[in-house]
Amino acid sequence: MGKTIFRENFHQADWDEPIIYEMSTPGVRGILVPEPDQKIKDRAGDVLAKIPASLRRKEEPNLPEVSQKHVLMHWTHLAQETMGSNLTNDISEGTCTMKYNPRINEELVENTDFSLLHPEQSEETVQGILEIYSEFENIVKEVSGLDKATLQPGGGNHAVYTAASIVRKYWEEKGELEQRDEIITTIFSHPCDAATPKTAGFKVITLQPDEQGLPDIEALKEAVSERTAAIFMTNPEDIGLYNPKVDKFVEIVHEVGGLCFYDQANANAFLGVARAKEAGFDMCHFNVHKTFGTPHGGSGPGNGAFCCKQKLAKYLPVPTVEHDGDKYYPDYDRPHSIGKVRDFYGTAGVIVRAYAWVMAMGEEGLRETADISVINNNYLYRNLVEEVKGLSYCYPDNGLIRQEQVRYTWKELTDDTGVDTLAIERRIADYGIQHYWTSHEPWLIPEPMTLEPCESYSKDDLDEYIKVLKRIAEEAYQDPEMVKNAPHKAASRKRKDDNMLDDPERWALTWRAYQKKKDKIHAD
Template identity: 55%
Template sequence: MKAIQRTSKVRDFHQAKWNEPIIFELHQPGEKGVEVPLADKTVVSEVGDGVSMIPGSMVRSERPKLPEIGQARVLRHYVRLSQETLGSDFNVEIGQGTCTMKYIPKINELLIRNPKMMELHPLQDESTVQGMLEIIHNLDLCMREISGMEAFSFQPSGGTQALFAMASIVRKYHEARGEGDQRNEIITTIFSHPSQAATAAVKGFKIITLHPDEDGFPDIEKLKAVVSERTAGFVVANPEDTGIYNPKIKEFTRIVHEAGGICYYDQANANGLLGITRAKEAGFDMCFFNLHKTFAAPHMCGGPATGALGVVDQLKEYLPGPIVEFDGENYYLNDDLKHSIGKVRAFHGVAQTILRSYAWIRALGPDGLKEVAQTAVLNNNYLYHKVQKIRGASAPYVKGQRLEQVRYSWEQMTKETGVTTEDVQRRMTDFGLHYWTSHHPYIVPQPFTLEPTESYSKTDLDEYIAALEQISNEAYENPEIVQNAPYNSTIHQLDEQNYLDDPKEWCITWRLYKKKVLETALTK
């Protein structure tokens, strides 16, 4: 028997592989997990049988084709799938980069599963949901303190939708002032998230992108050259996705304000700023936070999420409505916003995410929030120091301390060995670790983006660093080891074709999958 190696920090890992069918393929006619009882006669006499009152046009002509499967097999199915999945409860998740993967307190998960929470409905009368409205209002007050803004909406589903809402507010603000046609340009930076430019473009704005100066910061002289009477707004993340914080940001917002523009702030990831600096003092008119990043709510595979959108007082009337307010006795939904851009999603956001984040903030308090930022920055700079010592790795642009994350580069290693960042990404899964490269454009060549947050210990960071060091050594000594990875994962290398870019290959429903399988069989 081979002895378990305990001296190395690199974990000996092998992903479980079950070749598990999707749940529709587990269907067995007649098999049941739950027998739903008919309504009691007393209930039927009071409210009816629950079926006969449904309009005929809404009644199905046949039963939905749902899988019939027993409880034990359902349990095994989902547990097996969970074993084939990496996540923040399963591994050291600092490699998710800009997505801020942190520990989600399990007590908060118990809170959202309380029947008083689970059984709420967004169409209930306000008088019956005073508790939830109070929580939304109190979270609004917390966010005001954290950001300096003066009103918040929790309606946006996430960061990109919050950015779209802010671009919509910029558009409507200038239209209300009679300058809608004139002010048609939004300024952003090359380091900022692509959603900033994309959402403004969807609203019809022309996008002007600032590139870095010789020191690696957004070029303020270029800003002065492009700002004009056509400037509608300026949108930026700070720190940007490379982890670089622009110390001259207040000068940027002043220049845009003097030209009559609105400044809005992408704070999807504010993990290095809590209790240290605020959007208001940096001169911003709007900002948003992703509750599912900084404020310890789970991403949930892309949803349900919340982009908490805050504005200064002069823009409050433009928020998507309704917003929650308090008249001294009751909490109520205020939909009487003169210039509101209208709803950006149904109802008032994801109540469970709001509750999780509110509980997290209340548990930490002001001092705890500041300690989150200090620890996240400390962890990141420890990682920054260690990674740059790994052969072939570097951190382009601004030298010195970064905030809560860094976008690194394997450019040197790729030139010397042929091993790319995508090769490293696959090899990292052999150690049970996740690793993200970058979004486009690849302004940093051969990128990889790390963000340790406050949740990870020095031991966790050392394990991740050791894996990177081993892969670097393999790349220089025997690059084929890295290039042929993974070996211990559930999925090995895919064909060169990029299925995500080819709609003909998409199967987003079981029905569509069966249709395409049939079409493929008929063409052969």
């Protein structure tokens, strides 16, 4: 592939960049709009009179007044202070599947034939995008083996909420909703598998792992009852272990009449290898923005593809995309539907990119994606635990092959040096690599680190990552205070108080919120 790079002398730009509102100077303009000719004024008439008084601004908009040159400088500075998948070896974000997103697909979504479409156009004028929706639904149906799909959910969690809503509607129509009020999940499944059923009004029972780190099947047998509405489970779970008894879990829940939902957020490990249908599931979802090669874009835009068996298809959100033999059309005539789960239909740009990615990969390419992801992960974790002092991985006595990711633990290093996983996470930025992901809360694995080296990464990329973590571990044993106070060469610095992240009163996500809260924020 090439040479293994070790960015020992990396140093990121740190511009101490102000907020753009702090750069504002009254009267400065980036564009000088010319005064219209009198003929144009006469033809347009009183434009404001056409706007209802209730919709008119009482004050001028509070916009920063900055020249074009300084806007360009500002955004360039911010870009230089940012780490992302285009700049770094992005193995760090376990469970996120940070694969390469082909830039040619950006050309597709920027094409004005697509980008200027409006979701309220008549169906006759949007046959192309409806066909892509229909074709991509066929793809996820084939990958899952299930009968019907919708692309309406705006992300993975949203697709899981769609599943919870369908479970609710299913039991409501059967007249058993009051009785069927419990949904079972597992502790190492994605947290949304507990959160969304709770949001939908169900009680949640969470299964703990057995001594091998797998969901405890005996605990499941004790948990199921006539109150069981469904089970929601991820497989492989977020620690990277595939539950080989997943079909038995489905059988146990089906025996008491419950439904089974398969959270396939970690589907990169088994594309073309295993399907929801053969495991017996009634429903599943895919995180389109993860598994099918589209940008995450700062936690969005996302898209969730939800699939189900025919018996549940009538509950899908409206509209579904149908074809009458002549044309594609959105079908709103669905009396049993749960209704809409979001405005319009799906995140169109994500779906177009994903469709292009799948068509470029083909059937063999999807299977190869899974194979390489698992090979990469096993190469990385075996070399890390052999070469990096103080690092191990969860449930080492479990002989199952790790799938597309591994949850590691720095507990030994922390006990030896006092350097915890958050310090190591910060220090990694000093080597030009984005901080890694630790674990969902609460941490069941002490001092966790979760890595996912998906199919986009070469052996050289993996070796670079191994070198960096090996060096940081050596630093922790030699100079723990230096590591504790990292990063030193990145644009960001160690926060004095991480607790602010858990205090909404100190969040300021907009300039207006900052103006209201700045005295409290600065005092803290």
